[in-house]
Amino acid sequence: QVQLQESGPGLVKPSETLSLTCTVSGGSISSYYWSWIRQPSGKGLEWIGYVYYSGSTNYNPSLKSRITISIDTSKNQFYLKLSSVTAADTAVYYCARGYYDRSGHFYFDYWGQGTLVTVSS
């Protein structure tokens, strides 16, 4: 059974960089699109971006200028860096496995439990 676990600081100061790690266990990190999704309290889901196991990336255009998502297949981990954070970046951050099926349908089939990151001084 594939499991994902987010880790990282729960509090980040405004203007600094938010850094999170997602550790994948129970399955291969190859051939999937490893994703970050966030959810402000009481609000909906926002896809942040993904990294393919090869290292190629795709980001949400609205966040693209501030995001870096990377992967270390030797450690079965992938990472999120979000720069110049503000209070609007306060949210639960989820990592998830993205999968493209043979027909091109893309969906998130495994999720981490989520980690709350608060941006505050």
Added chain:
Amino acid sequence: DIQMTQSPSSLSASVGDRVTIACRASQSISKYLNWYQQKPGKAPKLLMYAASTLQSGVPSRFSGSGSGTDFTLTITSLQPEDFATYYCQESYSTTFGQGTRLEMK
């Protein structure tokens, strides 16, 4: 950008009821539409992909339909564990709907 609009935003129903949640895309997305269920404090769970294909392990009382711009998620004979928030997601630009909260009447 593709916009996804769900209706209603919230819905009250009773155990045993049949409920339908709608999701509309701002442009045609063929059948590139997925549904998730989220319970309070938990991560979303994939229910359905490709508009109508049930994810493994999801009960058959859940069904999906639609193509193009209009889609529906139907739950027949609501069970207590079905009260949750439901999200649609299109898989062209990975945009989620705003969610539909299903509450117990």
